[in-house]
Amino acid sequence: MTDNGALRKLAVWLRTERQRAGLPYREMAQLTVHSVATLSRATTGERIPRLQVVEAYARACGASVKQARTLWRAARYAEHRGSDHVPTRRALAKIRDPHSMICALHDLYHRAGLMPLDEIERRAGGNGRLPRKTMRRMLDGQTMLSIRQLRAFLSVCEVPETEQAAWEMAWQRAWRRRGLDRQQERQDDAGQEGRLVSDAPLLDLGPRNQRMSPEQRGNSLLANHRADPMGVVGRMTYERLKRESAHAERPRRSRRHPKRGSIQPELDLVWESAA
Structure with missing residues (x-):
C-alpha cells in the first residue's frame, strides 16, 4: 500500500462500490472493455490507475462517475504535489498579467490530475477546440x-460554473495586459528605427518612382546612396528594391508593362562602390 492517502481513499471507494453492487470481476470485465486483471489492480492502492479504468469501474458498479474522477484527480495531485514543477496556487482576483494567468492554469492542470494532453484534446470535443500542441506551449509558458x-x-x-466567471475576468485582465505590452514593444521598436534614420535622406518610393524604368530607379538609388552612404535608409531601400527586382524578373502578362527588366546590376554596382 502506498503512502498516498488520496490513492488509498480511491482504492477503498472502488472496492466498496463493487461490494455494494455485488459484481464479480469477470462480470465487470464483460460490462467494460478492460480485463479482470486491470480492474483488480485498480483497487490495490499500489499505483494510480488510468482515468478511463476508474470511470469504467464506476459505471459498471452503477456508482457516480463524477465522484470517481474527483478521487482520481486528488490522488494524482497528491502524487505530484511534492514535485518542484507544481506551481503555487494563485488567487484569481490578483491575476493581472499573462504570466500569472499561465501559472494559475498550470496549477489547475495539476489539480485536475495532470491528464494526458491528447486525452484533454479528446474530452474538449476535438475539431481543434483545444489542440494538445497549444496546451503544451501554454504549460511551457510560451503562450496564453x-x-x-x-x-x-x-x-x-x-x-464549477460559479467559478468560471472569475476565471474569464482574470483572463480578460491578462489578455488586456498582453495587448498593452505588445503595443509598447512595437512603439519601442519604431522609436529605435526613428532615431537611426532621423537624419538620413529619404528615397522617393511613391507612385512616380514605381513607374520608373530599371535604369532610372538605379540612378535614383545611386543618388540616394551618395547622400547617405551605407545608411540605414539606403540598406532598407536596397533590400526592398532587390525583392521587387526579383519579382519583376518573373514573366508577367500586362499591356501596360509587357516586359520589365531587372535593376539588380545597378543595385550591386551601388553597394560595390561603397565597399
Missing part, C-alpha cells in the same frame, strides 16, 4: 489560451 480554449479547458477540468 484564447477565451474559447479557456472555456474548453475549464469544462474538461470540471470547474
Whole structure:
C-alpha cells in the first residue's frame, strides 16, 4: 500500500462500490472493455490507475462517475504535489498579467490530475477546440489560451460554473495586459528605427518612382546612396528594391508593362562602390 492517502481513499471507494453492487470481476470485465486483471489492480492502492479504468469501474458498479474522477484527480495531485514543477496556487482576483494567468492554469492542470494532453484534446470535443500542441506551449509558458480554449479547458477540468466567471475576468485582465505590452514593444521598436534614420535622406518610393524604368530607379538609388552612404535608409531601400527586382524578373502578362527588366546590376554596382 502506498503512502498516498488520496490513492488509498480511491482504492477503498472502488472496492466498496463493487461490494455494494455485488459484481464479480469477470462480470465487470464483460460490462467494460478492460480485463479482470486491470480492474483488480485498480483497487490495490499500489499505483494510480488510468482515468478511463476508474470511470469504467464506476459505471459498471452503477456508482457516480463524477465522484470517481474527483478521487482520481486528488490522488494524482497528491502524487505530484511534492514535485518542484507544481506551481503555487494563485488567487484569481490578483491575476493581472499573462504570466500569472499561465501559472494559475498550470496549477489547475495539476489539480485536475495532470491528464494526458491528447486525452484533454479528446474530452474538449476535438475539431481543434483545444489542440494538445497549444496546451503544451501554454504549460511551457510560451503562450496564453484564447477565451474559447479557456472555456474548453475549464469544462474538461470540471470547474464549477460559479467559478468560471472569475476565471474569464482574470483572463480578460491578462489578455488586456498582453495587448498593452505588445503595443509598447512595437512603439519601442519604431522609436529605435526613428532615431537611426532621423537624419538620413529619404528615397522617393511613391507612385512616380514605381513607374520608373530599371535604369532610372538605379540612378535614383545611386543618388540616394551618395547622400547617405551605407545608411540605414539606403540598406532598407536596397533590400526592398532587390525583392521587387526579383519579382519583376518573373514573366508577367500586362499591356501596360509587357516586359520589365531587372535593376539588380545597378543595385550591386551601388553597394560595390561603397565597399
